[in-house]
Amino acid sequence: MWFPRLASDRVLRAHPVDGPFALTLKQNNANRIYCLNAQAERLGLHRGMSVSDARAFCPDLQSRPAEPRSDMRFLHVLRRWATRYCPWVGLEGDSGLVLDITGAAHLFGGEAMMLSDMRRQLARGGVSGRIGLADTRGAAWALARHGEGLAAPGAPMEALGALPVTALRLDEGTVTALQRLGLRSIAELEATARAPLARRFGPEPLLRLDQALGRQPEQITPLAEPPHYGARMTLPEPIGLQGDVMAGAARLLERICDRLKAQEAGARALCLTLRRVDQEAQSVELRLARPLRDPARILPLFERGVSKVEAGYGIDQMRLEATRVEPLPVQQLSHVSTDSRARLDDLVSRLGTRIGLENIRRFLPADSHIPERGFIVAPAAYSRPEGSWVSLRPRPLRLFAPEPIAGSGPRPPQHFRWRRMRLVTARATGPERIAPEWWLEDDNWRSGLRDYWHVETRQGRRLWLFHTPQRPGWFVQGEFA
Incomplete structure (x- = not known):
């Protein structure tokens, strides 16, 4: 599955534009076209073209700066959407997905019906996509970018023979050299003696050819799902006492902290959801001054919020989730280590549950000789007491x-x-x-x-x-x- 206009489709989904549109990116001290919509392509514009030349051809061209990071996040969203068709979905470069639909096509009425549903869903979402389906990953890649269709099982050469050699995922220099020898299609490359090709171009062209035709295996590595830091408990009998709720929260918190420790991460925000027997749910949110994964330090901070919960006729389900997680690598213990900083962080967290973490602030030194600019005020939960106050002359408090x-x-x-x-x-x-x-x-x-x-x-x-x-x-x- 290939998305030739992934970046422009992402922007146009949120801000539709009538007419030619392009995203620009600065490359080698020059603004060039990074991605463009179909109308701009029909006017002769192409990727890599300088913006000044593009405006000379198309004065009505509308443009915006490109955001490659946002495009990659959007591709991850599409990858998650594609799991509705099969569980094995991986990334193919920065503009494509690779799916292993073995054993899943019959759930949609066959391969043709599955591809039809994919195209319909992409069109509904405003995303331009081209799909290729074959027995091998290389053949599917070639069809998505140069043919878009299905390759008959066991006969990939019938669908790939007429495609250019660029469909074999070769670098531009190798493709140019092959074309100079008169090898312009995959069928012509297949009919050529292999030994001279290997001596002149190395193993890469033949390896890509064998992968596309199924002679060499090529695995599909699905992208692992991000770890989920949540736990749920369904109670056999409703509870309503604060001590019982805290005991259940302690069991859930231990499970989440074990996952955090395995990933060397710490929780900055947690949400405890309590569902009553009348299906009403109440939430207790907790924000921490520092990433933590110690249940003994986190659990007492829930007492204030749990004490305000209206249990009604009882609580029959509890769910705890770490909604915000940050890295917390393992630190080497030392004989001079002290827990004063940990106690200060716990104090800030406890006060933050009452008045808000943003309202607890500290003064930090700033690099300026102007008296009014010699310090900044920052939230204590999101800053560290770093730096030192350096002044040749005393300053008033x-x-x-x-x-x-x-x-x-x-x-x-x-x-x-x-x-x-x-x-x-x-x-x-x-x-x-x-x-x-x-x-x-x-x-x-x-x-x-x-x-x-x-x-x-x-x-x-x-x-x-x-x-x-x-x-x-x-x-x-x-x-x-």
């Missing part, structure tokens, strides 16, 4: 917007009023000149350079003042503890 005060000259004033207080300067340390970051737009730094002073007043206030030489003026921006 309290920063606020600059507040003007009366003063003149390059040195701090001896007497000034600030926040309705009369202050007298006892000692001033400075200046520390800080230049603005010209590449950033900040209205507070439009005045240019600033000369900062550490001022200690007789009234006990320790303030951070600065003077602006370009526009003479004095301001208070911080206070030391």
